[in-house]
Amino acid sequence: xxxxxxLRADQRFIADLVPEGARVLDLGCxxxxxxxxxxxxxGAVVRGVEIDLDNIARCVERDVPVxxxxxxxxxxDIPDGRFDVVILSQTLQVVKRxxxxxxxxxxxxxxxxxxxxxxxxxxxxxxxxFHGRMPVSEAIPYSWYDTPNIHHTTIADxxxxxxxxxxxxxxxxxxxxxxxxxxxxxxxxxxLLADEAVFVLRRS
Amino acid sequence: MDSTDAVRRPWEEAAxxxxxxxxxxxxxxxxxxxxxxxxxxxxxxxxxxGRLLDDGSNAILVCHALSGDSHLAGHRPGEDAATASxxxxxxxxxxxxxxxxxxxxxxxxxxxxxxxxxxxxxSIDPTTAxxxxxxxxxxxxxxxxxxxxxxxxxxxxxxxLAVVGGSMGGMQALAWAKRYPDRVGSxxxxxxTWRLGAQAIAFNEVGRRAxxxxxxxxxxxxxxxxxxxxxxxxxxxxxxxxxYLSDESMHKKFGRRLQDSxxxxxxxxxEFQVESYLAYxxxxxxxxxDANTYLYMTKAMDYFDLQGEASTLADAxxxxxxxxxxxxxxxxxxxxxxxxxxxxxxxxxIGTEVTFAEIPSAYGHDAFLLEPEAQHxxxxxxxxxxxxxxxxxxxxxx
Numbered sequence: 001x002x003x004x005x006x007l008r009a010d011q012r013f014i015a016d017l018v019p020e021g022a023r024v025l026d027l028g029c030x031x032x033x034x035x036x037x038x039x040x041x042x043g044a045v046v047r048g049v050e051i052d053l054d055n056i057a058r059c060v061e062r063d064v065p066v067x068x069x070x071x072x073x074x075x076x077d078i079p080d081g082r083f084d085v086v087i088l089s090q091t092l093q094v095v096k097r098x099x100x101x102x103x104x105x106x107x108x109x110x111x112x113x114x115x116x117x118x119x120x121x122x123x124x125x126x127x128x129x130f131h132g133r134m135p136v137s138e139a140i141p142y143s144w145y146d147t148p149n150i151h152h153t154t155i156a157d158x159x160x161x162x163x164x165x166x167x168x169x170x171x172x173x174x175x176x177x178x179x180x181x182x183x184x185x186x187x188x189x190x191x192l193l194a195d196e197a198v199f200v201l202r203r204s
Numbered sequence: 205m206d207s208t209d210a211v212r213r214p215w216e217e218a219a220x221x222x223x224x225x226x227x228x229x230x231x232x233x234x235x236x237x238x239x240x241x242x243x244x245x246x247x248x249x250x251x252x253x254g255r256l257l258d259d260g261s262n263a264i265l266v267c268h269a270l271s272g273d274s275h276l277a278g279h280r281p282g283e284d285a286a287t288a289s290x291x292x293x294x295x296x297x298x299x300x301x302x303x304x305x306x307x308x309x310x311x312x313x314x315x316x317x318x319x320x321x322x323x324x325x326x327s328i329d330p331t332t333a334x335x336x337x338x339x340x341x342x343x344x345x346x347x348x349x350x351x352x353x354x355x356x357x358x359x360x361x362x363x364x365l366a367v368v369g370g371s372m373g374g375m376q377a378l379a380w381a382k383r384y385p386d387r388v389g390s391x392x393x394x395x396x397t398w399r400l401g402a403q404a405i406a407f408n409e410v411g412r413r414a415x416x417x418x419x420x421x422x423x424x425x426x427x428x429x430x431x432x433x434x435x436x437x438x439x440x441x442x443x444x445x446x447x448y449l450s451d452e453s454m455h456k457k458f459g460r461r462l463q464d465s466x467x468x469x470x471x472x473x474x475e476f477q478v479e480s481y482l483a484y485x486x487x488x489x490x491x492x493x494d495a496n497t498y499l500y501m502t503k504a505m506d507y508f509d510l511q512g513e514a515s516t517l518a519d520a521x522x523x524x525x526x527x528x529x530x531x532x533x534x535x536x537x538x539x540x541x542x543x544x545x546x547x548x549x550x551x552x553x554i555g556t557e558v559t560f561a562e563i564p565s566a567y568g569h570d571a572f573l574l575e576p577e578a579q580h581x582x583x584x585x586x587x588x589x590x591x592x593x594x595x596x597x598x599x600x601x602x
Contacts, residue, residue, distance in 0.1 A: 011566070026341050046551070053561060053563065053564070053578070053582075056559070056561045056583040057582055057585070059559070060529070060559055060582050060585045060589075061585040061589075061590040062586075065527070065557040065558055066559050066560075066561075067548060067552070067558070067559070068560055068561045068562055073500055076554075077548070077549035077552060078552065079553065095475070144600050186375045
């Protein structure tokens with residue numbers, strides 16, 4: 001098994017999008033697995049931002065430089081255009097100020113990569129539409145009253161949101177996650193059939 | 205991490221660093237100080253742990269804080285291990301500990317101006333054959349670092365794998381990175397600051413006033429005299445001690461409890477537990493510390509400003525290449541997180557590898573001496589990677 005195999009499905013798509021030698025910032029970098037992979041396999045120069053102390057310790061174990069911070073406070077310490085790629089993987093839905101966070105990403109990076117669970121997936125719609133219940137699924141595994149996810153979005157909503165934030169969508173990968181972190185790309189009706197998505201954005 | 209590591213809590217293994225002896229080295233040549241004055245004869249008291257690899261690649265310097273000394277960990281020769289306290293950062297230094305003496309060659313020395321064996325105001329001035337007292341030149345953090353550099357050279361250490369320090373020791377670690385960028389691979393700046401703010405300087409000044417205005421101080425020439433500046437030094441320590449704690453930790457420890465009575469005495473006597481505690485801390489300090497050294501150390505901290513003449517801190521740090529671990533503690537209001545973040549921002553701006561974490565703690569500034577577990581989890585892998593990951597693999601993000 002390679003380190004690449006240990007990544008989440010969305011992280012694998014993201015890893016494949018990062019060019020050789022890029023300067024990469026991962027916001028909410030968790031245990032640093034993705035950044036360590038990008039450094040070791042792509043020769044990327046990597047930096048992370050993370051709020052949780054145990055995750056920071058995992059990053060230090062991987063020798064990934066990480067800065068403890070709250071994304072909702074912005075990236076004020078980072079000058080414009082400092083990074084080639086800024087990543088926000090599975091984190092958009094937990095921040096308090098998604099619009100501000102995305103604008104900050106667009107400011108400090110040439111490209112922004114965002115992955116999120118798709119609230120438009122048919123299973124979610126079924127939960128709400130037929131059962132009248134808040135959805136709980138593999139991609140969204142929390143009860144409504146005890147969830148870090150406070151800003152769910154659908155793929156269609158995110159397209160509008162990107163445009164509204166002054167971003168151009170360069171690429172959009174919608175996929176269905178599978179056991180063991182593999183995934184199948186959903187080409188047809190992505191907003192209905194994909195349970196996750198990765199967007200590549202740049203400033204317009 | 206295997207299962208034996210998972211149950212082991214190395215920071216709880218007292219005095220595992222074993223017995224170490226304080227040695228003294230006389231530096232060659234004259235030392236020119238930041239203030240322009242010189243010292244002809246400087247002795248440095250130091251201790252070492254572990255073994256220096258043949259290629260010299262595993263040396264770590266640990267720098268002590270205001271009241272510390274070279275006795276970093278373990279016991280002194282002849283000390284009763286059952287009763288004597290181990291060195292001041294014992295939970296962090298020893299075999300299998302964060303600063304692993306099985307892997308690293310660890311050096312700690314008493315700072316210039318100190319009272320524990322290194323030349324300072326209590327040393328004999330060769331020109332008068334009397335203790336220097338206040339005739340000892342003012343020293344800076346940079347002067348302390350220069351003395352350490354000379355000591356290390358004499359010990360055959362030409363490049364440090366890492367320099368580590370908390371509080372005033374952290375200032376030395378930062379000064380190292382800037383002053384000797386080619387000689388430092390990694391820096392751990394723990395509960396420290398790139399410069400003190402007005403509030404911290406103010407507290408230092410109150411402590412100094414208490415000493416200077418104690419009749420027993422006698423202009424600094426109290427060595428061997430009947431009267432000593434015990435009251436002044438004790439008060440200075442009491443003030444200092446308050447600044448090292450937090451409101452929360454003091455309230456938890458003492459509350460408003462009275463020491464010996466259930467009722468107020470309606471007299472100006474020590475009644476509250478916190479009063480007895482501070483008096484005890486002051487008294488204990490007087491027994492082991494020197495009033496003149498207290499003046500010199502606090503002044504060196506006040507003078508320290510990593511930015512110096514540069515227009516921004518980042519400008520001042522250009523050329524620094526070390527990787528950094530910067531740690532602060534949530535309840536430390538003397539060396540606050542906000543100031544650590546300024547340092548980290550500057551280090552990021554110049555493109556160095558820097559990791560920053562704020563450790564949650566109620567212990568205030570003293571937390572760096574009292575929270576070994578959280579520090580272990582960050583410092584151990586940081587230092588381990590310093591040794592294991594070849595320098596060539598690192599790149600600077602510009």
